[in-house]
Amino acid sequence: MTNNHLPKLIVILGPTASGKTKLAVELARVFNGEIVSADSRQVYKGMDIGTGKDLDEYDNVPYHLIDICEPTEQFSLAQYQKFAYQAIDDIIKRGKIPFLVGGTGLYLQAVIEGYDLSEIKPNEKLRKKLEKKSLEKLQHLIKKNKIELNKSDFNNKRRLIRILEKIECLKLLPARLVAKRAGRQGKTKNLKFTTKNLSKYNCLLLGLKFPNKELDERIDKRLIDRIENQGMIEEVKKLLTQGVTWQRLDDFGLEYRYIAKHLKGELTFEEMLKQLSIASHQFAKRQMTWFKRDQRIKWLKNPRTANKLTYTFLR
Numbered sequence: 001m002t003n004n005h006l007p008k009l010i011v012i013l014g015p016t017a018s019g020k021t022k023l024a025v026e027l028a029r030v031f032n033g034e035i036v037s038a039d040s041r042q043v044y045k046g047m048d049i050g051t052g053k054d055l056d057e058y059d060n061v062p063y064h065l066i067d068i069c070e071p072t073e074q075f076s077l078a079q080y081q082k083f084a085y086q087a088i089d090d091i092i093k094r095g096k097i098p099f100l101v102g103g104t105g106l107y108l109q110a111v112i113e114g115y116d117l118s119e120i121k122p123n124e125k126l127r128k129k130l131e132k133k134s135l136e137k138l139q140h141l142i143k144k145n146k147i148e149l150n151k152s153d154f155n156n157k158r159r160l161i162r163i164l165e166k167i168e169c170l171k172l173l174p175a176r177l178v179a180k181r182a183g184r185q186g187k188t189k190n191l192k193f194t195t196k197n198l199s200k201y202n203c204l205l206l207g208l209k210f211p212n213k214e215l216d217e218r219i220d221k222r223l224i225d226r227i228e229n230q231g232m233i234e235e236v237k238k239l240l241t242q243g244v245t246w247q248r249l250d251d252f253g254l255e256y257r258y259i260a261k262h263l264k265g266e267l268t269f270e271e272m273l274k275q276l277s278i279a280s281h282q283f284a285k286r287q288m289t290w291f292k293r294d295q296r297i298k299w300l301k302n303p304r305t306a307n308k309l310t311y312t313f314l315r
Contacts, residue, residue: 007092009201012101014208015284017218024101034062034091038102044071049232050255078117081110105290114198123165130161152251204313207297
């Protein structure tokens with residue numbers, strides 16, 4: 001079954017420093033659109049530089065799901081999906097075009113695939129089995145299922161067990177994958193997950209990427225600019241005065257983690273820059289690994305082709 005009858009959603013994705021915001025703003029201006037952020041850290045207030053909000057780039061283009069909660073608060077995938085649905089549906093209702101933009105794979109997939117994040121009953125049999133496993137083994141299972149988690153969740157055994165329960169119940173798998181597995185196993189009637197497409201939208205997925213060397217150069221250039229010119233270190237200091245803990249900064253990763261280590265005296269300035277650069281390159285590679293699984297993504301060799309693809313899709 002196709003989803004051509006569903007409301008249209010344009011998705012702009014790619015690794016860090018690939019220019020997603022700039023392209024999305026350009027397209028939104030042309031096609032009377034509004035932007036919905038799909039970034040797990042841009043939801044937090046006061047985390048502007050390290051998350052690359054680039055709010056000045058939006059100009060008069062409306063945006064959503066940026067600065068909606070305090071950095072001391074927890075914000076879940078289910079909350080994100082709920083707010084994203086609300087924002088996208090409101091944009092469509094007003095006759096405008098929604099652009100879902102970001103690099104957090106799980107946030108994007110939750111909206112694109114229509115993940116069922118409703119609460120399910122614990123699987124006691126599976127839970128007892130998982131509780132016997134070490135944290136390292138559970139982490140391996142999470143990685144095997146290509147689930148993105150922040151550091152605090154990744155190191156929380158109880159949280160990992162609950163996530164694996166949901167995976168086992170097929171609550172977090174794309175509908176088309178469930179259907180494929182059901183066809184192989186001949187157990188369609190026994191599945192707790194229906195084989196119909198749960199997506200709320202007909203999506204056009206546009207991806208931005210660069211050769212590895214060029215992307216690494218873009219990441220390092222942006223990193224130096226953030227620290228030397230934009231005031232990234234001062235941003236972290238300000239978060240500390242607002243009650244954000246050292247552990248919380250570590251959980252946020254990348255700039256926040258390594259600058260915090262520098263402020264605590266664990267890393268010199270040069271060591272911080274080097275380790276942060278390496279971590280940022282690794283992060284970009286993980287993002288691309290996630291995105292490459294989706295064959296629907298139209299990778300743009302030239303961002304200018306996005307205009308034509310968007311026009312054709314909307315027409």
